Amino acid sequence: MTGNIKLRKKLILLITLAVAIILICFFAPKLCPFDPYAQDLAKAMQSPNWHNLLGTDRYGRDILSRIIVGSRASVFSAFLLVTVITIFGSFMGVVCGWQGGKTDAVIMRISDVFLAFPGLVFALAVIGVLGGGMSNAIIALGVISWPKYARLARSLTLSTKNAPYIAAARLSGSNNRQIIYRHILPNISGPLVVTGVLDIGTMMMELAGLSFLGLGAQPPLAEWGSMMSEGRSMLQTTPWVVLSPGLAIFLTVFVFNLLGDTVRDYLDPKERHKISISKGEQVICKRKKSWRG
Amino acid sequence: MTDYILQTEHIYKYFSGKRGKFSALEDINIALSKGECLGIVGESGSGKSTLARIVCCLEEPSEGKLFLENNDITNLTAKEQRKIYQKIQMVFQNPTDSFDPRCTLHAGISEGLKNLGRTQKEILPKIEALMDKCGLPAELGKRYPYEVSGGQCQRAALVRALAMEPEILVCDEITSNLDVSVQKQLMEFLQELKKTDKMSFLFICHDLALVQQFCDRVVIMQKGKIVEAGATEKIISMPETEYTKLLMDAAF
Numbered sequence: 001m002t003g004n005i006k007l008r009k010k011l012i013l014l015i016t017l018a019v020a021i022i023l024i025c026f027f028a029p030k031l032c033p034f035d036p037y038a039q040d041l042a043k044a045m046q047s048p049n050w051h052n053l054l055g056t057d058r059y060g061r062d063i064l065s066r067i068i069v070g071s072r073a074s075v076f077s078a079f080l081l082v083t084v085i086t087i088f089g090s091f092m093g094v095v096c097g098w099q100g101g102k103t104d105a106v107i108m109r110i111s112d113v114f115l116a117f118p119g120l121v122f123a124l125a126v127i128g129v130l131g132g133g134m135s136n137a138i139i140a141l142g143v144i145s146w147p148k149y150a151r152l153a154r155s156l157t158l159s160t161k162n163a164p165y166i167a168a169a170r171l172s173g174s175n176n177r178q179i180i181y182r183h184i185l186p187n188i189s190g191p192l193v194v195t196g197v198l199d200i201g202t203m204m205m206e207l208a209g210l211s212f213l214g215l216g217a218q219p220p221l222a223e224w225g226s227m228m229s230e231g232r233s234m235l236q237t238t239p240w241v242v243l244s245p246g247l248a249i250f251l252t253v254f255v256f257n258l259l260g261d262t263v264r265d266y267l268d269p270k271e272r273h274k275i276s277i278s279k280g281e282q283v284i285c286k287r288k289k290s291w292r293g
Numbered sequence: 294m295t296d297y298i299l300q301t302e303h304i305y306k307y308f309s310g311k312r313g314k315f316s317a318l319e320d321i322n323i324a325l326s327k328g329e330c331l332g333i334v335g336e337s338g339s340g341k342s343t344l345a346r347i348v349c350c351l352e353e354p355s356e357g358k359l360f361l362e363n364n365d366i367t368n369l370t371a372k373e374q375r376k377i378y379q380k381i382q383m384v385f386q387n388p389t390d391s392f393d394p395r396c397t398l399h400a401g402i403s404e405g406l407k408n409l410g411r412t413q414k415e416i417l418p419k420i421e422a423l424m425d426k427c428g429l430p431a432e433l434g435k436r437y438p439y440e441v442s443g444g445q446c447q448r449a450a451l452v453r454a455l456a457m458e459p460e461i462l463v464c465d466e467i468t469s470n471l472d473v474s475v476q477k478q479l480m481e482f483l484q485e486l487k488k489t490d491k492m493s494f495l496f497i498c499h500d501l502a503l504v505q506q507f508c509d510r511v512v513i514m515q516k517g518k519i520v521e522a523g524a525t526e527k528i529i530s531m532p533e534t535e536y537t538k539l540l541m542d543a544a545f
Binding site: 163164165167168169171172173174175176178182183186187 | 346349351371372374375378379382383385386387390391392393394395396401404405408409450453454457
């Protein structure tokens with residue numbers, strides 16, 4: 001038996017859940033039981049029932065349908081945003097760390113400018129200039145988030161580039177590009193991918209936050225943050241209007257955060273190749289430890 | 294100019310730190326003939342490894358010149374440096390760290406040959422033959438560096454260096470992390486290489502007993518300077534400086 005079976009099973013389960021969420025985003029219009037934008041005031045504010053599983057909102061729109069369609073704006077946008085900023089930020093960071101000198105100084109000072117502002121305040125300023133709307137909210141979050149990846153990739157590159165195996169690769173006649181692709185990127189990808197996967201949750205929350213403030217998704221576009229914002233005044237009378245999208249955000253963020261942690265464990269080759277031991281053996285190991293201690 | 298295969302002329306190396314500029318090497322002149330083994334001995338921090346890195350073009354000297362077969366190789370472009378690595382190779386002190394933890398030993402060993410444009414069909418038998426020569430079973434190539442012992446990893450590092458068929462092998466304290474039996478095995482293998490392949494060695498070590506066995510000439514370094522140099526037998530039987538005497542007392 002090679003490899004940590006328990007870790008692999010956990011990873012497969014979480015990847016399946018994450019893929020399921022992304023598939024829901026893709027096929028959202030086909031999965032909706034009702035038209036998410038069809039208003040029917042006669043059915044407004046209905047509590048969850050067999051017909052409308054998660055109830056209806058104040059315009060009589062089916063909340064389940066709106067959550068399914070809203071996943072596109074919430075999850076898919078966050079996923080795309082994180083993918084773009086991870087690739088762009090990491091590229092900048094690796095260039096800085098590897099090249100050093102003036103390139104490093106210039107790019108890092110630019111990233112310092114972005115990091116000097118509190119994230120959401122800067123995003124609000126960008127939206128202030130560009131105007132509200134989902135695409136502008138995404139641009140604003142992208143602009144404030146890439147320096148984090150650049151910093152991380154730079155510091156990882158700096159610590160990796162002086163490793164003896166990089167010198168050995170150079171002695172093997174590898175050029176800079178080959179060293180970066182074969183040795184630097186695989187060795188620094190772990191923390192970057194983990195940060196990226198963890199950030200899907202954070203970005204979803206921030207996008208939802210901006211939409212909650214009315215600066216992201218504009219009505220009637222279904223988006224989880226704006227759905228919560230619309231229903232917040234009725235939290236005490238019709239809590240399902242707020243709780244349903246809230247639960248959707250919570251579960252999705254939970255899945256992506258857990259996936260991030262598991263990917264980190266899996267990318268660590270020592271952890272991956274650790275042979276999983278049975279519970280009985282674990283107890284014996286613990287006892288032995290306590291005897292020694 | 295005599296026909297030395299490797300020669301350094303007045304090499305200086307400075308590093309700038311928090312306390313200002315500090316000199317790691319001062320006026321280093323060494324010369325290595327074909328088939329010769331030159332030992333470099335000194336305490337930790339005496340600049341041995343810096344010298345090894347400079348000789349392998351992994352670092353540039355602050356001053357001075359480096360010659361390979363009478364050609365100046367001090368300030369080469371990256372492309373020219375890659376050609377040099379077919380003639381000069383290095384084995385590092387810490388074997389496990391000198392292999393990428395994400396690549397198998399085979400991938401690490403074959404990287405140089407791949408870069409030379411050899412196909413897998415050519416690479417595989419060559420590496421297997423070399424591994425066999427170094428006493429490593431071929432299936433060990435499928436393992437990761439942290440899955441083999443230090444001795445096995447060091448031999449794999451030696452295979453990696455030898456796969457490039459170098460004329461000069463720089464050994465940077467290659468035995469310091471190994472136990473005595475593996476050390477002996479490795480030294481016997483190096484002796485054989487020296488005899489049969491006429492390879493030149495720059496053997497960096499702080500164990501004078503090993504140097505006496507293996508090296509034709511020896512250079513004693515202290516605080517970045519050469520304090521004594523000459524034939525191994527002469528230095529060991531009649532050390533001139535106090536520092537060499539001190540090293541001798543510690544070793545024998």
